Amino acid sequence: MAEKPSHNQPLYAVIDLGSNSFHMMISRLVADSVQVVDKVKRKVRLASGLNEQGELDSKSMARGWECLSFFAERLQDIPAENIQIVATATLRIAKNAKTFLERAEQILGHKITVISGDEEAKLIYLGVAHTTISQNNRLVIDIGGASTELIVGQGFDPQLMQSLDMGCVTFNQQFFPENIYSEAAFKAANAQAKKVLTPFEHAYRDANWESALGVSGTLQAIMEVLTAQGRLPIINLVKLQELKQQVLACGNLNSLDITGLVNERKPVFASGLAILIALFENLKIDELQLAGGAIREGLLYELLPNMRNVNIRMRTLNGLMARFNIDERQAYRVADIADQACQQLLSTWQFAQHYRSILQSACVLHEIGLQLEYKGNKQHAVYILQHADLAGFSTPERLLLCALVGNYKTDVDVTLLNRQTFAPLWSACQLLAILRLSVILSKRRKDDVMPEFSITGVDKTLKLTLPDAWLKQHPLVSAELKQEIIDIAKLDIELSIIRI
Structure with missing residues (x-):
């Protein structure tokens, strides 16, 4: 029988009593990244119960109290210091808000703070x-x-x-x-x-x-x-x-x-x-x-310790690497090669720093689908990235990330590239070419066998120069590079491998 963990990770709960909906979000910290473990939402429509005298009617208050009775069940197992509950516009203006709040606090067993605009x-x-x-x-x-x-x-x-x-x-x-x-x-x-x-x-x-x-x-x-x-x-x-x-x-x-x-x-x-x-x-x-x-995320992150001092995107990447057992050393090995390639291509293949940032994230996450299975891991990766909480990534950035990770090796699915709008198509193709070559060059998954390489790009041609002796010692990598010449042509890039 598996050994039970010595302690549970603490849970945090935030509740927002809005004018349209009541929300409760319960989370925990995983590798400095927030993992939502439960969400409850009810369309209470409290504001619809305000009459001409500015008072809440009995039906709207009853809907609110019923919803809070559901929330109370989950709150009983969470430390009081890890709970924040706020009420907003309708309970700011309702003349009989006190009546609602007194009963609400009895149900929840916790204080509700009515916040200003x-x-x-x-x-x-x-x-x-x-x-x-x-x-x-x-x-x-x-x-x-x-x-x-x-x-x-x-x-x-x-x-x-x-x-x-x-x-x-x-x-x-x-x-x-x-x-x-x-x-x-x-x-x-x-x-x-x-x-x-x-x-x-x-x-x-x-x-x-x-x-x-x-x-x-x-x-x-x-x-x-x-x-x-x-x-x-x-x-x-x-x-x-x-x-x-x-x-x-x-x-x-x-x-x-x-x-x-x-x-x-x-x-x-x-x-x-x-x-x-x-x-x-x-x-x-x-x-x-x-x-x-x-508002709920604002409550939660201010409740959690030291969250303003953690880079948002790194917090997300670290959380995903921990959750999906990504080989961290290999992830950053690929990222290092990609960074070297970007530096060498900077004068001819010019792309903005924010594109390079997404490329680095794709390098870190390219094996995220392996946690499910090897076969179809690219499709699994795209699904995970489409549906995961990716704090620090906008929707267009998420789509570019999916396009890169979903094409990190073998066949190229151009539809993923066309679906994203964050980068021009040619810039996305450039980023993908760098990712794919970085993955191939790090195939051995060891730092001490990484090759010295140079790479140049002019318009839609790309030349990768490698030591002949190293290629002879790595026939599998050599064969994959030959295949890559064919695969990368779908990106309208002419790749050539130069031996020295």
Whole structure:
């Protein structure tokens, strides 16, 4: 019988009582990387229970209490110091919030902190900062049930924050009360969103942000629809207007049938879409990507020890190497060869540092699929990377990573390269060529038999020079290089092997 571990890794729980949904996330640390072990989400729609007097009705409170009774079962095994529970917009404004909170704290057995709009915005931004790598100023947008948060910041420092009184639940009640979708309703919702935004729009336009990221259920739903419809996973105003036309064509909630839109998001999809269109128009947003974290991740990472001092991407790579038993020495051996090749090719095959960073990550993770089986390991690797929590990697970066790791040897699947949008196709082909040659040259998996090599690239030709004696001592590697001349031609690269 297997020996039981001497101790369990501590669990951490964060709960967000939002205006639309209640969320609980339970995690643990694995090699400085966060591993989510459980998530519970319920569409409580607390904001829909606010009456004209600003009080929560009994039905919405009952839905909330019932949900918290589910959460309480999981919390009983987690140390109190490892638990954080916050409430947001609806419980900030409800006049009878105290009644709800007293009963809620009895159910959970823990204190609930009602956070201000600025505190909510800060936590949302920190959730993004801990999970999405960026050296530039960025605009973060979170469309919640009763409020919308806008934050501009850099690194872990939020510099401009605002919580606006508009959300997908409250706007749905106000502008789509009968769940009828008309041009007039969209126009009214758009106008109100712009009215709320107007006092702050110049400050946000002048904040010099260079990229826009979104983090809410609304943004997630839009991204899922775009993906299901075969569109690139980047949101722009043209795509939003097209989605609006799809909603209008359906006419009402009962007939709302849009490819990729799940049932639980349907009731507030139109209202969230109207708010987002207004934000794009008034803030002059060109495109927006989905970020990896939000308020719960902000709570969690600030709860965990020393997380600001760990490089986000390295934390993810270390966690994946531990989880999937990747040979760390071999991973970095391949990465070292790739780095040498990049240095030698720098003057002719010029590609940006952020592309090289993804190449290094691909080198580290190229054998991740071997944990499942050798046969089909490339396909397994792509599946893992498509579905794993990859903090520090945007969606376009993830797709490039999948394209490289899914093609690290043998046959080339060009469709993976075409599917990614992070790098131009030719740059992706260059990166892949370097990865594939680095894997072949490290075939012996030993440092003391690594060859001295030189590599040059001009336009679409690539010349790899190796010692003749070394090639004779490694006939298998030599044979694989000959085959690589054929395989790499699919990338429109003419490879030649020079013996000296």
